[in-house]
Amino acid sequence: MSIENDFTSLREPHVGARPGCDALPLIVRTVTPDGACDYVNARWLEFTGRTLAGELGFGWLERLHPEDRAACEEQFRVALAQQVPLNVEYRAERHDGEYRWLHDTAVPHYAADGAYLGLVGCSIDVTDRRQLEQRLLRAERAQAVGQLAGGVAHDFNNLLTGIIGHVALLQEEPGLSQLGRDDLAQIQRSADRAASLTRQLLAFSRRQVLAPRVLDLNRLVAGRLSAMRRLAGPGVRVVSTPTPGLDPIVADPNQLEQILTQLCAHAKESMPEGGTLELLTRQERLDAAAGARLHGLRAGTYVVLELRDSGPVMDAPALARIFEPFHGTGPSGAGGLGLAAVYGIVKQSGGHIEAASEPGRGTSFTIYLPRHEGSGPVNPSPEVPSGGTETILLVEDEQQVRELARRVLERVGYTVLAAGDARTATAIADRHPGHIHLLLTDMLLPELNGRELAARLGIHRPAIKLLYISGTSDGSIDRHRLLEPGTQFLEKPFSLDRLLRTVRQVLGENGD
Numbered sequence: 001m002s003i004e005n006d007f008t009s010l011r012e013p014h015v016g017a018r019p020g021c022d023a024l025p026l027i028v029r030t031v032t033p034d035g036a037c038d039y040v041n042a043r044w045l046e047f048t049g050r051t052l053a054g055e056l057g058f059g060w061l062e063r064l065h066p067e068d069r070a071a072c073e074e075q076f077r078v079a080l081a082q083q084v085p086l087n088v089e090y091r092a093e094r095h096d097g098e099y100r101w102l103h104d105t106a107v108p109h110y111a112a113d114g115a116y117l118g119l120v121g122c123s124i125d126v127t128d129r130r131q132l133e134q135r136l137l138r139a140e141r142a143q144a145v146g147q148l149a150g151g152v153a154h155d156f157n158n159l160l161t162g163i164i165g166h167v168a169l170l171q172e173e174p175g176l177s178q179l180g181r182d183d184l185a186q187i188q189r190s191a192d193r194a195a196s197l198t199r200q201l202l203a204f205s206r207r208q209v210l211a212p213r214v215l216d217l218n219r220l221v222a223g224r225l226s227a228m229r230r231l232a233g234p235g236v237r238v239v240s241t242p243t244p245g246l247d248p249i250v251a252d253p254n255q256l257e258q259i260l261t262q263l264c265a266h267a268k269e270s271m272p273e274g275g276t277l278e279l280l281t282r283q284e285r286l287d288a289a290a291g292a293r294l295h296g297l298r299a300g301t302y303v304v305l306e307l308r309d310s311g312p313v314m315d316a317p318a319l320a321r322i323f324e325p326f327h328g329t330g331p332s333g334a335g336g337l338g339l340a341a342v343y344g345i346v347k348q349s350g351g352h353i354e355a356a357s358e359p360g361r362g363t364s365f366t367i368y369l370p371r372h373e374g375s376g377p378v379n380p381s382p383e384v385p386s387g388g389t390e391t392i393l394l395v396e397d398e399q400q401v402r403e404l405a406r407r408v409l410e411r412v413g414y415t416v417l418a419a420g421d422a423r424t425a426t427a428i429a430d431r432h433p434g435h436i437h438l439l440l441t442d443m444l445l446p447e448l449n450g451r452e453l454a455a456r457l458g459i460h461r462p463a464i465k466l467l468y469i470s471g472t473s474d475g476s477i478d479r480h481r482l483l484e485p486g487t488q489f490l491e492k493p494f495s496l497d498r499l500l501r502t503v504r505q506v507l508g509e510n511g512d
Contacts, residue, residue, distance in 0.1 A: 027123035029060070031106070033080055033116055044123075049095025065091035065099050076119075083108045083116060089126065101127045153198040154444065154470075160198070160493035162400040163191050165408070168496045195493050212250045212349075214372050217281055217303055218242040224257055228264045228277075235274030236267065243282045247371040249303050254491070255345045262342050263307045263365055270311035270363060280306040284368070297352050303371050308364040314357040322355050387412035387500070390437035390507055394418045395425040395453065396469070397445055401492075405440070408496050409503065422448035422456075429457055436464055438507055443470035467506045469494070 028041040036057050045052060048063055064072055068090040079086035086106040091099040106121025167188050171181065221240060229238045260279075267277045281304065288299045314322070323343040342365075346353040350370050357363040392409060396402035397420050406416045417432060419425035422445050429436060439457055443450040454466050469490040488506045490499065 027102070028121075029106075029123065030109075030118060030120045031076070031080070032118040035076060035080060038118075047092070047094055047100075063092045065093070067091075079106065079108075079119060086119060086121065089130075100125050101130050156194065156198045157492035158398040158401055160191055160195050161398075162404060164188065164195075164493050165401075165404040165496050167191065169408075191493070198493075212252050214248050215251055215253055215256070217246055217249055217256075217305060217369070218244070220253060220256055221260070221279055221281065221305070224260050225279075228260060231261065231264050232268050232277060236271055237274075237276045238264070239276065239278050241278060241280045243280075246281060246283055246303050247301065249369045250372045251349050251369060255349065259342050259345055259367070260307075262339065266339060267307065267309040267311065267363075270309055275310035275362070277310075278308045280304075280308065282306075283371075286368075297368060301371050302351075302368040305367045305369065306364055308362060310362045312362075313359050314363055319355055319357055323353075387414075388504060388507060389413050389415075391415040391417065391432075391434060392438045392440050392503070393425060393429060393436050393457075393464075395420075395422065395439070395441040395445065395450070397421055397442060404496075405499060408499060412500060414503075421446045422450075422453040425453060426456060429461065436461055438465045438467060438503065440467045440469065440503065443468050465506050467503060 025043070027043045027047065028039075029037055029044065030039040032038050037060050038056065040052070040055050040060065044055060044060070048055060048060075050059075053059075061069065061073070072088055072090045075086060075088045078084075085108070086104060088104045089101060090104070092102050094100050102123045103126045104121055104123045106119040109117050109120045111117055167184050170176065171184050176184075221242065225238060225240055232238050264277065267275075271277075283301060284304050285301050286297060286299055323339050343353055346367055346369075352368045353365060355363065355365050392414050394402060394405055394409070394416050396405065396418075399420065402418055402420065406418045409416050417428050417436070419428055425439075425441070436457075439454055441450040441453055445453065448456070450468055450470070457464055467488045467490060469492060488502065490502050494502075
């Protein structure tokens with residue numbers, strides 16, 4: 001039931017003089033005990049664009065949003081009946097048709113003889129504040145989800161490292177039947193799929209560790225074309241249009257390959273009847289204004305990678321949510337972490353990605369990557385042997401991973417000193433009489449992290465070399481979760497072959 005019908009003692013509204021109220025930046029209103037408005041200042045009329053006669057009495061209620069009106073009337077009714085202060089927020093229609101959030105604060109007021117006159121109060125526009133609160137709430141939720149995703153990925157990567165490693169050891173058994181080898185191959189494929197999912201979780205949460213190298217983007221794209229064509233299937237034509245002479249970039253090649261894979265998978269889903277996926281590269285100079293438009297990129301030269309499909313045009317609401325996790329954009333409507341992971345990788349790499357969709361051009365993803373400003377070899381890919389005779393200090397708090405790595409390294413000739421935490425590792429290093437050639441340490445350790453352990457050991461063993469391993473990153477890495485170029489890192493889950501090759505690469509080809 002509305003206020004108009006509930007109150008029968010409505011008197012003729014009267015607007016008394018309110019000196020100075022029209023000069024206030026706030027909306028000022030007085031309401032009589034029966035719920036009728038008998039005064040509004042000029043700010044309310046400016047807000048509604050209506051005449052004074054239309055706003056007095058119960059006319060002001062017509063500006064309330066239909067979803068808010070009943071609750072607002074009820075709160076006014078209670079405050080008037082009980083003669084108590086009022087605090088209420090509601091949406092009201094502005095003169096341009098936009099609904100704005102208003103916060104009303106009112107208190108009872110009385111005549112000189114104590115007669116109750118109703119409520120007097122003011123309203124302020126709190127739309128911007130509420131929008132900021134909603135953005136902050138979404139950011140906090142995303143941060144919480146990211147922390148959860150990073151923690152889950154870390155634990156899963158430890159488990160997967162053990163699974164993948166022991167599968168590899170079993171596959172080397174000479175007496176294994178063909179059926180057993182087939183079963184192990186299926187376990188390997190499932191583990192690889194699980195590893196791909198954990199990488200997406202880390203990319204989405206921006207908690208993966210990036211190991212950047214100086215890269216030639218054209219060469220990297222060319223090297224992935226065959227795999228992308230297999231992924232896209234026979235109905236999708238994958239073509240490349242590179243711009244020669246691009247400046248090199250500094251990026252993690254594995255993460256860039258993941259971007260290409262995810263965007264190719266998205267294009268395939270967008271074109272179930274077939275079509276064309278074109279990969280273009282170019283170089284682009286951004287001034288300060290263009291950089292600001294692209295979400296805060298600094299002015300400068302960027303290397304640009306664009307993937308453009310010939311699928312159907314996406315509408316604006318779908319395009320606005322395209323990088324949200326679990327938001328499906330293809331015909332199936334199924335969503336996942338794919339594009340959210342792509343967004344996380346690009347942002348963590350110091351770049352920017354934007355999506356566009358228009359008739360005749362399909363949907364395109366444009367990625368801006370900072371160019372390399374220094375000098376150095378591009379796309380180094382040394383071939384190194386896998387064994388050696390050096391001494392390695394292995395520090396890993398996950399026992400299964402530690403024992404697996406120790407077993408494999410010792411099998412090819414290394415001497416391994418194993419520890420489960422930094423304190424034990426320091427004690428072992430202090431007691432060891434000989435040279436320790438390599439510190440192979442997890443980045444996340446109890447008490448001291450991997451970087452702090454490396455710094456301590458480096459004081460007395462300055463020649464010791466360093467190889468980090470981890471399934472996720474934490475505050476021990478800088479805010480972009482980037483390792484300095486040249487710092488070696490082995491991402492979990494890793495294969496035994498990759499462990500051996502990486503260790504040998506860090507130690508150098510010529511063993512002691």
